[in-house]
Amino acid sequence: MKQVTLKQIAENLGISITTVSKALKNYPDVSKKTKALVKEEAKKLQYKPNVFAVNLRTKQSKTVGLIIPEVVHHFFSSVINGIIEQAEKKGYLVIILQSNESYKLEKKQIDLLISKRVDGIMISLASTTVDISHLQEVQSLDIPLVMFDKISKLIPCSKIVIDDRKAAYDATKHLIDSGCKRIAHFRGALLPQNSIDRFLGYKKALEDHGLTYDPSLVYICENVNYEEGREAAERLLKEHNDVDGIFTITDLVAVGAIAVFNERGVKVPDDISIMGFSNWFVSQAITPSLSTIDQPGYEMGKRTFKQLYKEMKAKKEGAPLPPKIKTLDTFVIKRNSTK
């Protein structure tokens, strides 16, 4: 069975295509009787309007694009969940693209979304993105753009973020308050803003509480994963057996470190306390359960779409909105990996 066209409905009823089209759109110059006939026939034939034709007319695709570094990731999948639930409510479809943390791919995907004429774009940047000309192009084309989580301060668009520096400060302070004196940091790569901010929050908390910042206690986990958490923990045990606390950039790294400590008989939190970041499901399932920072992924996704929707609506009405930065709250979740 082929998709039904207005022409077929018109032929079946022996009326013009224009009348069929007007009847389906409830134009006042078509009689009630004709409207009823046309609608019945359309229903019978399972007619569905051709959205491409509709889009050409209204210049709206009712489709938005989302570029995200990683899909298989508790935080980002929570963000996706928040976005598509909210989009569903407003009748928008979401095209999801994964940059795999690659700037090159991200740039290509932005081009693709522009050529698809999406009504708006949401993005969390790849770790490797430094050049931002692709995002400037989005803005020069007047396409509403909202960034979340991993943002660039150089693009004047709306952003939904957390205060990474404050959250990291709180996490480190929690370790200090529980009695830790010599605190290591397992950080991410050198470039991403959130990796920088979490490091700065850690450093500031040490300084504010009279603890010496020691650069040799900072370990870099480039890919921010379980394996690197294990490796950093192994190195730490060899190089600094006086460390009594670790703040990790994310839960996955902490889970790797705890696995090593469990295997080596290092007691968590008695010998070393550990703070994660993100509050993945896994943090409550491991032994000991992981103290961490709650990072509101679902809420971030929901707010990101809501802001984009407002901007798409404002653009349509010819009254664009100024960009807005929304910082979501984070808080410390105390579990059994800290005293």
Add this chain to the structure above:
Amino acid sequence: MKQVTLKQIAENLGISITTVSKALKNYPDVSKKTKALVKEEAKKLQYKPNVFAVNLRTKQSKTVGLIIPEVVHHFFSSVINGIIEQAEKKGYLVIILQSNESYKLEKKQIDLLISKRVDGIMISLASTTVDISHLQEVQSLDIPLVMFDKISKLIPCSKIVIDDRKAAYDATKHLIDSGCKRIAHFRGALLPQNSIDRFLGYKKALEDHGLTYDPSLVYICENVNYEEGREAAERLLKEHNDVDGIFTITDLVAVGAIAVFNERGVKVPDDISIMGFSNWFVSQAITPSLSTIDQPGYEMGKRTFKQLYKEMKAKKEGAPLPPKIKTLDTFVIKRNSTK
């Protein structure tokens, strides 16, 4: 800056829109010189073809739809990953919709994708889907359809699945081989095919190995989550303290059960052995680490898109393919929750 049209290029160069359009498409009746001029101007103005207009012409949207019960789920997010990576390679965009295990929402989403004129649809059914008329409609419209994981045997389309019954049989046999004599099953709801098949695999393995099937040892976890795993474990400890093995429908349920046993001082695997299903990341991170069945999510996603792509191509060429059922291999992963 507005999006650039053919008209603007034509006006800037003082030639007709038709010539511009032909030049951009490399028509032979336009001179090389004009083509070069047009292309240069198009590049200068950052012209991007309007895909809606292109789509109307070619009747291809280069967009496919994916309906999935849950996004925040290790297995499904792995499937999404496999699908969008493969789609990227072939220049397709993926619209992702989440049914939240609701038949009503799933039906609405199918309608939405049809009205968007996607070139193909991929779906894993909601647990509550019994009526399949919405999928019959997809087929009656000749839209290529591929089902994966949670499928309906009543729809004659291609399917990418695992053999749930065999995988559950293998999981139960692993418990039997390790010495378990009285094995409980924490199953899912009564309707979904994979819940039924895993239960049947469990039952068959008991019967084939001379163990009595006891219905009172089968606990239902409707929502297949951590909390229900905890609850079932609590009930099991009260009702059947002679059980020495449990096969759970999924890792999340097993993780809940292990948490209860750890809290109550029940030793895993010495007192009770536990087998999960899916091989989520969490299964390697908990203590003791969870023996489980590897369920190849990424591979399933990759194969699902590949099959859909073949069928979209075949349809375009006017030579539709017969449906194909592909069963992916699963295998037992032995960790520390079984002897």
